[in-house]
Amino acid sequence: AGPRHAPTTTPLYAPFTKPQSVIERLVPQFDAFRQLLRCIRLWAKRRGIYSNKMSYLGGINCNLLCAFLCQLYPRACASLLLERFFFIYKNWNFQNAVQIAPPEECRAPPGAVYMPSWSPAAVRRPLSVITPTYPPANATFNSSQSTLAVIKKEIEYAHGVMQGITKQGKGSISQVFERADFFKTYSNYVQLDATATSEEGIKPWCGYLESQLRKLVEKLEYDEDAGLEVAQPCVKTFGPVAQAAATYVVQMYVGLKFDA
Numbered sequence: 001a002g003p004r005h006a007p008t009t010t011p012l013y014a015p016f017t018k019p020q021s022v023i024e025r026l027v028p029q030f031d032a033f034r035q036l037l038r039c040i041r042l043w044a045k046r047r048g049i050y051s052n053k054m055s056y057l058g059g060i061n062c063n064l065l066c067a068f069l070c071q072l073y074p075r076a077c078a079s080l081l082l083e084r085f086f087f088i089y090k091n092w093n094f095q096n097a098v099q100i101a102p103p104e105e106c107r108a109p110p111g112a113v114y115m116p117s118w119s120p121a122a123v124r125r126p127l128s129v130i131t132p133t134y135p136p137a138n139a140t141f142n143s144s145q146s147t148l149a150v151i152k153k154e155i156e157y158a159h160g161v162m163q164g165i166t167k168q169g170k171g172s173i174s175q176v177f178e179r180a181d182f183f184k185t186y187s188n189y190v191q192l193d194a195t196a197t198s199e200e201g202i203k204p205w206c207g208y209l210e211s212q213l214r215k216l217v218e219k220l221e222y223d224e225d226a227g228l229e230v231a232q233p234c235v236k237t238f239g240p241v242a243q244a245a246a247t248y249v250v251q252m253y254v255g256l257k258f259d260a
Helices: 019-026 030-046 059-072 078-090 145-168 173-177 202-222
Strands: 188-196 228-233 238-243 247-258
Touching (some): 019 059, 030 059, 030 078, 030 173, 059 078, 078 145, 145 173, 145 202, 145 228, 188 202, 202 228
Antiparallel strands (some): 188 247, 238 247
């Protein structure tokens, strides 16, 4: 028998390829994509919904959402893409995953170690944005019903502003990027105090608590008798503040909205 040759077909994406480098190949106009991405990140930060750790949008989530828009409108300029971003996601059925590449194109090469991958049959999270590399995964796995409701509310508000500008000539684009005032939105809150005996020691402790905050939100959502409509974590923490007995405190908040 002759020598064995390597397969003539290879996966579209090699394992562990950085998503950003894949996005560069998948979006038609990378400059327009980058401009849109800067706008969306600024919008998410100003509106208090930029933190993957706290179940909102993060860096890779924004990248993928923007890349999907650029695929839908391959010749659009950045300003049109911004308006279309809010229009498309305002009307998006979030039961459907956002994907910029089919999962089968993110398959592992022959001989690669198996790794669990997202599939259309997987248990759905409230928001699903799928990475285009091996193994495909849900980049918004931390999302909750409450944080999705907050994101949708912000998208609807931004879409309303954009519609006023384009169709009625009213309003300003700066309204889209106004800073949201978390403490004017809610009348009820859960306050969490993280304490430690040193200022340095409280930093990793706070990081851990922030990563677990989504579990508290989910537990609050599951209590049907509470009549809770939304539990929104505040992405900003307050402190550390030195207190008596040589302790330092950092405060975190979750805003609560109850059914009328």
